[in-house]
């Protein structure tokens with residue numbers, strides 16, 4: 001039973017990781033918090049849902065939804081962040097304007113769905129279970145774990161080993177120096193927003209499938225959790241976000257299983273508090289961040 | 297190579313440059329000296345389009361740079377090694393050099409990785425070290441090496457000797473002289489006026505946003521008003 005809960009927690013945690021990576025990547029590169037990330041996640045689930053019920057093959061629907069949420073990410077940058085960045089000192093205004101975009105997306109979704117809870121039609125994803133070592137794992141859980149693992153490896157490879165990734169890290173480390181070296185900072189921002197949006201969109205679809213329930217406010221609790229994950233992991237740290245997401249998923253699964261239901265959030269935030277007391281910069285704060293680092 | 301005419305730059309009312317004109321010809325190494333707050337860094341930042349000019353013309357390699365973004369200017373071969381070096385502290389020495397290569401684009405350059413390593417052997421020894429843990433002198437060498445990787449037609453240097461011991465300053469200046477002898481065009485900003493005048497053929501003196509003197513470096517080094525103001529003690 002315990003190991004079953006841990007397994008379930010790891011699956012949820014891996015989706016948190018997908019969601020939080022984009023959030024931490026944007027923070028690492030721009031030093032700005034993108035509060036439209038939750039609605040982007042919701043939009044991913046919604047777009048995949050409406051594509052599926054209109055008869056599109058499910059895989060195509062996922063692909064389309066990732067591209068669309070990537071584009072939403074780009075729009076967030078162009079509309080909410082870029083105009084503020086030009087004027088300097090954008091931290092607080094950008095937070096407010098990204099909440100604005102978040103609310104707009106939520107309102108649209110509310111209209112479109114008429115505030116209904118949506119479910120993927122039965123059979124969208126094959127329902128299949130496997131048993132091994134006394135654990136019960138669904139095909140969906142396996143696919144989620146594998147997909148997230150592959151994407152995380154790809155993302156780290158992209159950041160560490162490609163010229164584009166080096167440019168992303170250069171901007172994260174020192175935006176002015178990067179510009180002097182010929183790095184197109186605006187295009188780096190657009191790229192990271194696209195990647196972050198697409199990952200959030202995919203996370204939305206996966207959560208929609210996993211709990212088979214989607215509604216226009218579904219992104220908001222995830223936004224809060226991504227925030228916790230990113231702070232615990234260390235702002236801007238990719239490995240930190242992954243470790244903290246998995247920890248959070250497992251913690252949540254265990255508290256839901258063994259403790260009165262109302263305690264889950266209290267425990268998560270107590271954990272956050274304790275981590276921050278011991279390590280104010282988070283588990284992976286500062287120097288060893290892949291995308292982050294200190295601004296000079 | 298570079299032609300600046302009547303350049304004005306202001307920061308929220310503070311007039312940092314009040315009509316600066318200067319030129320740098322191909323193959324020259326030119327010094328710009330002046331005291332704290334004279335506007336030297338502002339001038340270099342205006343040349344690399346890191347700050348917006350209020351008015352004036354900047355023509356680099358035959359093209360007016362007005363309205364271009366900083367990365368576009370860099371990609372045309374105007375490379376600026378900023379004050380305080382500004383290395384990418386979280387990345388390795390080698391990665392810093394690779395990022396430096398971005399400005400090269402599809403152009404070609406004689407400054408290959410081998411060339412940079414030959415000029416500053418310590419960068420090869422420290423290839424995988426995190427750049428933020430290098431010493432000040434090593435960081436300055438990295439900042440110059442990184443700019444070379446971008447294929448400079450004109451290299452702007454902002455106080456390369458800042459915070460360096462005399463010995464390391466010698467090494468850096470020797471490297472700059474060697475680069476210039478091989479044909480690199482350099483505009484060198486320095487507070488260490490004596491060193492700058494020794495290393496260059498021509499020089500400008502900037503004072504509170506205005507060019508007050510210009511001429512052969514040797515002549516300026518012998519000018520009594522300049523000795524009193526900038527070469528004293």
Ligand SMILES: Nc1ncnc2c1ncn2[C@@H]1O[C@H](COP(=O)(O)OP(=O)(O)OP(=O)(O)O)[C@@H](O)[C@H]1O
Nearest residue numbers: 307310312330331332333334335336337338339487
């Ligand atoms: N970002 C800025 N905002 C407002 N004022 C500035 C800014 N940068 C420079 N200044 C002002 O412009 C003037 C010129 O500064 P600048 O940095 O160009 O001088 P400098 O000659 O490089 O000095 P130093 O030798 O100390 O580096 C100074 O009065 C400075 O206070």
Ligand SMILES: [Mg+2]
Nearest residue numbers: 336337338379
């Ligand atoms: Mg200066």
